[in-house]
Amino acid sequence: MSRRLLSLFFALFLCLPLIAAPLKIGVFIPGQREGSPIYDSLAAGAERFASENPGSSVRVFEAGFNQAEWQEKLTSFVGSNRFDVILTSNPSLPDLIEAIAPFFPSQKFICLDGYKTGVSALHTVLYNQTEQGYIAGYLAGLISSSALPGANPQKKAGMIIGQHYPVMDTLIAPGFEQGLKAVDPSFGLDIRVLGNWYDATKASDLAKSMIASGVDVILPICGSASQGVVKATKDLNRYLVFFDSDEYARAPGTILGCVALKQKELAYAKLAEFAQKATPWGRADVVGVKEGFIELLDRHPSYAQNLPQSIRGRMSDLIAGIASGALSFPAPRL
Numbered sequence: 001m002s003r004r005l006l007s008l009f010f011a012l013f014l015c016l017p018l019i020a021a022p023l024k025i026g027v028f029i030p031g032q033r034e035g036s037p038i039y040d041s042l043a044a045g046a047e048r049f050a051s052e053n054p055g056s057s058v059r060v061f062e063a064g065f066n067q068a069e070w071q072e073k074l075t076s077f078v079g080s081n082r083f084d085v086i087l088t089s090n091p092s093l094p095d096l097i098e099a100i101a102p103f104f105p106s107q108k109f110i111c112l113d114g115y116k117t118g119v120s121a122l123h124t125v126l127y128n129q130t131e132q133g134y135i136a137g138y139l140a141g142l143i144s145s146s147a148l149p150g151a152n153p154q155k156k157a158g159m160i161i162g163q164h165y166p167v168m169d170t171l172i173a174p175g176f177e178q179g180l181k182a183v184d185p186s187f188g189l190d191i192r193v194l195g196n197w198y199d200a201t202k203a204s205d206l207a208k209s210m211i212a213s214g215v216d217v218i219l220p221i222c223g224s225a226s227q228g229v230v231k232a233t234k235d236l237n238r239y240l241v242f243f244d245s246d247e248y249a250r251a252p253g254t255i256l257g258c259v260a261l262k263q264k265e266l267a268y269a270k271l272a273e274f275a276q277k278a279t280p281w282g283r284a285d286v287v288g289v290k291e292g293f294i295e296l297l298d299r300h301p302s303y304a305q306n307l308p309q310s311i312r313g314r315m316s317d318l319i320a321g322i323a324s325g326a327l328s329f330p331a332p333r334l
Helices: 003-015 037-052 067-079 093-103 129-144 166-183 200-212 223-235 263-275 301-306 309-324
Strands: 024-029 057-062 085-089 108-112 122-127 156-161 188-193 217-221 239-244 255-261 284-287 294-296
Touching: 024 037, 024 067, 037 057, 037 085, 037 263, 067 093, 085 093, 085 263, 093 108, 093 122, 108 263, 122 129, 122 263, 129 156, 129 166, 129 217, 129 239, 129 255, 129 294, 129 309, 156 166, 156 200, 166 188, 166 217, 188 200, 200 217, 200 223, 217 223, 223 239, 255 301
Parallel strands: 024 057, 024 085, 085 108, 108 122, 122 284, 156 188, 156 217, 217 239, 239 255
Antiparallel strands: 255 294
């Protein structure tokens, strides 16, 4: 082969897209996929990666809501020795992975929505949910302070949560309260704890009690039980803001804002990084609006139809400030 042809060959080779080797991907869901948008998006991101990389496969395992069983089920899942990488998502999972990793030295793990450093087989990525909570709280405060028909002058907003856990207590709830008080320092936050992630009847009762006490905007973070909060709030003509995914269609005119985590996109990106052998093992990263993985879904028709320009303009200014770095909300260490 002449030198000229050889040079042309290498030039063409370098221009070819880099095709990832086929991966066997295990997705461990600590809960259930149906009714849990964050877990559905996790699995969907893995499935998209597999569909675009011939020969790759995905097995999704749902571990259920009993947290006492998660470690045993994770151990069994890993012990099948089927996977190049196991993808999961939950603040509790890094500790469980750290406990079992020494028994499976060849297994790699990627955990989204969690934070832990120093485990050589694990890479974690934590969403800056202080930032996410602040955005939701700021919007809730603007809604409650507005002339919308369901708002009242009592300056009370609420959260209905499945349970207390470090991310909730350290990031989400403080961020939400900071956002409320940025609108008006006199705002109070009423937090009610469901005690599980599925009891829609109890969640409805908590929402009704909260509304009776003067709350006019609620942020539910209680898994599939949120359907009870939606029904109660809709029936009583009050308002909701939502976390993690696009929920507008569940109750148009009642759900006035959604602050989404781009879980599907992050799952895909982290699997692509793994396929190129570029995963920063042992490291914990934090992502938010600036990195493109937290988003106020303000381009949805329902958002524009149900919120006045005065609120939408202030929210646009807030998001622009965060994206530019002019405003920052450091995520505390868990």
